[in-house]
Amino acid sequence: MAVNPRGVELPGRSGKSGSGVFAPEGTIVTTLDAVVSWCRKNSLWPMPFATACCGIELMAVGSSRFDIARFGAEVMRFSPRQCDLMIVAGRVVMKMMPVLQRIWLQMPEPKYAISMGACASSGGIFDTYAVVQGVDRFIPIDVYIPGCPPRPEQILRAVMDLQSKVQHSGSAFGNQGLPELRRMEEQLVQIRSRASLPGVATERADESRFGYRLPGGESQVGRKEIL
Amino acid sequence: MRSDDPALKKMTPPKLTLLEQSYLPQILGGLVVTGRHIVKAALGDGAVTMEYPEVQHQPSPNYRGVHRLNKDEQGRVKCVACMLCATACPVHCIDIVGATAPESWTDREKYCQSFVIDELRCIYCGMCEEACPVDAIELTSMYDLSGLSREEMIFDKTKLLSVFDLTKEGEPMKSGIVPPASSNRSRELVTTPTTGPVIERQQLV
Numbered sequence: 100m101a102v103n104p105r106g107v108e109l110p111g112r113s114g115k116s117g118s119g120v121f122a123p124e125g126t127i128v129t130t131l132d133a134v135v136s137w138c139r140k141n142s143l144w145p146m147p148f149a150t151a152c153c154g155i156e157l158m159a160v161g162s163s164r165f166d167i168a169r170f171g172a173e174v175m176r177f178s179p180r181q182c183d184l185m186i187v188a189g190r191v192v193m194k195m196m197p198v199l200q201r202i203w204l205q206m207p208e209p210k211y212a213i214s215m216g217a218c219a220s221s222g223g224i225f226d227t228y229a230v231v232q233g234v235d236r237f238i239p240i241d242v243y244i245p246g247c248p249p250r251p252e253q254i255l256r257a258v259m260d261l262q263s264k265v266q267h268s269g270s271a272f273g274n275q276g277l278p279e280l281r282r283m284e285e286q287l288v289q290i291r292s293r294a295s296l297p298g299v300a301t302e303r304a305d306e307s308r309f310g311y312r313l314p315g316g317e318s319q320v321g322r323k324e325i326l
Numbered sequence: 327m328r329s330d331d332p333a334l335k336k337m338t339p340p341k342l343t344l345l346e347q348s349y350l351p352q353i354l355g356g357l358v359v360t361g362r363h364i365v366k367a368a369l370g371d372g373a374v375t376m377e378y379p380e381v382q383h384q385p386s387p388n389y390r391g392v393h394r395l396n397k398d399e400q401g402r403v404k405c406v407a408c409m410l411c412a413t414a415c416p417v418h419c420i421d422i423v424g425a426t427a428p429e430s431w432t433d434r435e436k437y438c439q440s441f442v443i444d445e446l447r448c449i450y451c452g453m454c455e456e457a458c459p460v461d462a463i464e465l466t467s468m469y470d471l472s473g474l475s476r477e478e479m480i481f482d483k484t485k486l487l488s489v490f491d492l493t494k495e496g497e498p499m500k501s502g503i504v505p506p507a508s509s510n511r512s513r514e515l516v517t518t519p520t521t522g523p524v525i526e527r528q529q530l531v
Contacts, residue, residue, distance in 0.1 A: 163374050163375055164374050164375060164376060165375070165376060165378065166375045169375070169377075217417070217446060217447060217448065217449050220446040220447075220476075220479075221444065221446040221447040222447070223417060223447065223449055224416055224417050224449055226417070226418070233446075233476075235476065241474065242472055242473070242474060243446055243472065243473045243474075243475070243476060243479055244471075244472045245445045245446050245448065245450075245471055245472075245473075245479060246450060246471075247448075247449035247450055247451075249472075250383075250469050250470070252378050252383060252469060252470045253469065253470055253471060253472055255378045255379070256378075256379075256470045256471075256472045257472040259379065260472055260474060264474065283475065283477070
């Protein structure tokens with residue numbers, strides 16, 4: 100086989116045959132986005148927002164049996180300025196919500212959030228006016244973990260899911276979101292940014308879907324607002 | 327109790343020697359324990375870390391993980407839409423829509439037209455399994471579940487039946503009935519989002 104004196108031709112964009120650019124043999128070529136995302140996904144610094152028993156399970160993930168350090172996410176920082184991954188573990192009551200939102204706003208971009216356990220994801224067994232029925236109504240959640248509390252393996256699985264999401268959605272200067280979820284996220288942004296009429300509880304959303312009736316009838320989210 | 331009570335036993339701390347006052351023997355003793363663990367983990371089988379994605383934990387047979395909907399001998403869903411599980415559920419995460427069973431199904435009057443479980447709301451207590459009179463709903467030992475969106479964590483009938491196809495070899499049904507072996511369903515968990523909530527969301531927009 101004849102050796103090209105100019106080296107190996109690099110592949111062109113979107114699978115075209117050649118770019119006309121040559122590099123010495125044995126060279127690895129990548130994009131800046133891929134390198135930055137690779138660095139970013141292997142050094143996620145979690146902010147443990149542990150308010151309940153899920154926090155105990157979160158400690159188990161950090162300890163030697165499960166060892167979240169194998170995924171580079173062992174540096175739990177209690178200052179939001181140093182974190183890029185918020186793990187909401189446990190129930191969040193309405194009085195705690197401003198604190199959670201403030202901590203979330205204090206975290207520097209790009210930032211990610213994991214909703215851990217039934218209470219953080221949906222309110223769980225605490226179906227009361229005082230408990231937030233899912234923190235994703237207030238902050239954007241990237242990975243949901245079911246369970247009461249979840250097993251440590253589920254948290255490791257969530258970190259791995261998040262790592263693949265960071266690799267696929269991140270760029271050097273920001274976070275664009277997963278392409279397959281983009282349409283849904285745009286819809287959600289539209290729904291959330293719509294001005295609500297008086298008497299319409301936007302945060303109640305779709306609770307009546309699961310069989311229990313709310314006092315005062317079904318919530319009118321969306322329907323009245325469309326009219 | 328007064329401080330001069332005769333029943334009080336007064337104790338004095340032991341007198342420490344000069345070496346003990348420096349705390350060095352205790353520190354060195356602790357370091358010996360640490361070093362023993364390091365050597366054991368490096369040379370022997372003393373490492374306790376589970377390499378999770380490669381090494382899977384085997385839960386006990388009565389572990390309560392992801393739900394499944396069982397099928398009977400003819401491959402039909404066993405659920406008869408009696409709503410006992412939805413009633414017993416402490417978090418109301420089960421949503422069943424019953425319908426009149428076809429004429430050919432002589433053993434029941436109703437079947438479940440839709441069966442939706444919100445896995446994010448569920449606390450995996452197993453009360454649905456206890457309540458079910460026909461052993462239709464069971465909790466499997468699948469434990470490593472997480473999702474990128476709320477929609478994919480709401481399991482509908484198709485997804486719950488696919489969990490059954492996925493786990494029926496490893497975990498036979500507790501009632502002991504063997505389902506038909508032929509099933510052309512793939513071994514993958516169905517990952518498409520459920521129809522109900524998504525349609526609802528699209529109607530909102």
